[in-house]
Amino acid sequence: MKLLANILGLALAVAAVSAACGAAASLALGSKSLSAGSAAVTACGGLTSLSATRTVSNAGNVTQVNVGGIPAACSGETLSVTLVGAANANLGSGTATLGSCGTTCSATFAGFGTVAAASVVGYSFGLAGS
Amino acid sequence: MNMLKGLAKKKTLFALMLALTIFGAVYGFAATLNVGTDQLSAGNATVASCQSSGNPTGTYTVAYDSALPGYKVSGVTVTGLDAACATKAVSVTLTGASASNLGTITGTVPAGGGNLALTPGATPISAAAVSGVSVAING
Numbered sequence: 001m002k003l004l005a006n007i008l009g010l011a012l013a014v015a016a017v018s019a020a021c022g023a024a025a026s027l028a029l030g031s032k033s034l035s036a037g038s039a040a041v042t043a044c045g046g047l048t049s050l051s052a053t054r055t056v057s058n059a060g061n062v063t064q065v066n067v068g069g070i071p072a073a074c075s076g077e078t079l080s081v082t083l084v085g086a087a088n089a090n091l092g093s094g095t096a097t098l099g100s101c102g103t104t105c106s107a108t109f110a111g112f113g114t115v116a117a118a119s120v121v122g123y124s125f126g127l128a129g130s
Numbered sequence: 131m132n133m134l135k136g137l138a139k140k141k142t143l144f145a146l147m148l149a150l151t152i153f154g155a156v157y158g159f160a161a162t163l164n165v166g167t168d169q170l171s172a173g174n175a176t177v178a179s180c181q182s183s184g185n186p187t188g189t190y191t192v193a194y195d196s197a198l199p200g201y202k203v204s205g206v207t208v209t210g211l212d213a214a215c216a217t218k219a220v221s222v223t224l225t226g227a228s229a230s231n232l233g234t235i236t237g238t239v240p241a242g243g244g245n246l247a248l249t250p251g252a253t254p255i256s257a258a259a260v261s262g263v264s265v266a267i268n269g
Binding site: 027028029030031032033034035036037038039040041078080082084087088089090093124125126127128129 | 173174176179181186187188190191192197198200215218260261263264265267269
């Protein structure tokens with residue numbers, strides 16, 4: 001009987017050790033915060049309808065650029081225009097915040113510095129919401 | 131009487147042998163499982179969000195880039211960051227057609243939250259190509 005009691009004691013000890021090992025395998029895990037989301041970046045309208053005319057001084061420099069045909073939905077946004085030269089060079093840029101518009105918006109840009117009208121081969125436009 | 135005692139002894143010995151055999155088999159099985167395996171631990175935790183109110187919003191600035199040529203995204207400002215997000219890392223990815231990654235900008239939420247101004251890297255991102263933005267805050 002004493003022997004049986006010893007065996008039972010040993011079995012209990014083994015079971016206790018096994019249970020402890022099993023508990024050690026369970027990991028206490030913490031976590032940092034994480035937030036994520038996505039949104040569409042929409043345009044207020046196509047810029048293909050834009051038109052630009054320039055005013056040239058007697059010296060042959062661009063003094064002003066008038067941009068029309070801006071979609072009314074772009075009201076309140078910031079329009080940038082760049083005078084583009086050969087090899088896509090930036091000859092001068094201007095920025096304006098579009099005010100309230102009717103059917104379409106228009107904007108006038110000035111202060112390009114000394115930019116020879118003959119050097120301007122195109123205009124580039126950029127619109128950003130504000 | 132002696133015969134009965136002998137029989138009882140034999141039964142005890144048999145039970146002992148049986149117990150040792152089972153224990154040995156279990157021990158051997160456990161040892162087999164441990165061979166060639168790495169340690170494994172597991173647990174669960176909640177992933178909390180520091181942004182509990184409002185939606186962070188991205189606003190943009192553009193600048194002409196002759197390399198494109200055209201207007202590129204020259205700056206992205208994320209507004210409306212909760213104070214609880216202060217000092218946490220922010221990743222802003224501008225996406226294009228088919229959710230392609232046009233560029234990722236990273237920064238840290240300022241103390242007190244609010245607005246975070248980010249500047250894209252050297253590779254210009256065409257403003258005309260941007261159709262979406264994804265923002266992640268972690269830390």
